[in-house]
Amino acid sequence: MSLPCVSRTPSRAGRLIVRPARPTDHDAIREVVHAAYQQYEPVTGSALFSRYIADLLDIERHSRHGQLIVAELDGNVRGSGAFYPDVSVQGVGWPRGWAGGRALAVHPDARGHGVGQAVVAAAECLARHHGAPVFALHTASFMTTAIAMYDRLGYRRAPEYDRDLGAFFGLDGQATFRSIAYIRDLPSDQPLGTGSANEPRLATAAQA
Numbered sequence: 001m002s003l004p005c006v007s008r009t010p011s012r013a014g015r016l017i018v019r020p021a022r023p024t025d026h027d028a029i030r031e032v033v034h035a036a037y038q039q040y041e042p043v044t045g046s047a048l049f050s051r052y053i054a055d056l057l058d059i060e061r062h063s064r065h066g067q068l069i070v071a072e073l074d075g076n077v078r079g080s081g082a083f084y085p086d087v088s089v090q091g092v093g094w095p096r097g098w099a100g101g102r103a104l105a106v107h108p109d110a111r112g113h114g115v116g117q118a119v120v121a122a123a124e125c126l127a128r129h130h131g132a133p134v135f136a137l138h139t140a141s142f143m144t145t146a147i148a149m150y151d152r153l154g155y156r157r158a159p160e161y162d163r164d165l166g167a168f169f170g171l172d173g174q175a176t177f178r179s180i181a182y183i184r185d186l187p188s189d190q191p192l193g194t195g196s197a198n199e200p201r202l203a204t205a206a207q208a
Contacts, residue, residue: 005125007118014074016115018122021068021080026059028077029070029105033057036105043142044165048176051169052140056103065089069122071106071115078110083123085130092138092163092179099123099132099186104139104146116149127186134183140165141178155182 007018021029033056041049062068062082071079080103084090087100094100101123106116127135136158139146158181166176 005122005129007122009114009118015072016113016118017072018079018118019070019072021063021070025068025070025077025080029059029068029080030057032077032080032107033103033105035107035109039108040140040142044177047174048166048169048171051171052165055169056105059103062102067126069119071110071119073110073113073115078107079115079119080105081119081123083126085126085132087136092168093161094136095134097132098134098136098183099127099130100136102137104137111145116146117153120149120153124184124186131188133186133188135186136161136181136183138163138179138181141180147180150182153184155184157181158183 005018006020007016009016034053037049037053037056040052044052059068059082062084065086066082066084069081069083070077082102084100084102086096087094087098088096090100090102101120104116104119106119124135137150137155138161139150141147161181161183163179163181164176165179166172166174168179
């Protein structure tokens with residue numbers, strides 16, 4: 001995207017930079033996703049987890065439909081996520097024209113330093129740039145930390161868009177978990193780049 005959202009803020013763990021990902025970041029993104037989600041395999045079981053993590057790691061598909069975002073702490077990629085300008089292409093029932101996110105991940109070594117919140121803020125900034133009325137995402141019912149973050153950020157539950165994870169990944173009839181839907185209405189009259197110091201601003205790729 002020609003006008004990605006970028007933020008640079010101090011963090012308790014160092015300098016936090018959120019920017020659009022480059023192809024050279026893909027290996028680092030995979031490492032972050034693996035590290036962030038590996039803890040859930042004992043919870044979900046290997047059958048569901050293998051399908052779930054494969055979907056999260058399909059970064060070529062994510063980047064084809066939108067923009068990969070990374071968060072660096074002192075030069076090391078420690079967070080990532082995928083922004084979708086039209087979240088309906090995810091095939092999980094979202095309305096066409098809404099923007100959304102996928103595969104938010106924070107490395108365990110970087111938790112508690114605002115990395116996940118910064119990636120979400122950058123994705124919301126991109127959504128407003130695209131004129132989307134709503135930003136939508138799913139998290140899993142067992143991801144209690146993520147659920148708490150979305151509640152804290154002011155997202156609201158949209159249970160009509162909840163999905164059964166097992167059914168989505170072709171594991172019908174097995175005990176499984178819910179994919180929990182959250183949405184946020186985006187203001188259409190808020191100029192970009194005029195918010196708080198912590199809000200991502202628009203910048204050219206060269207500036208990133």
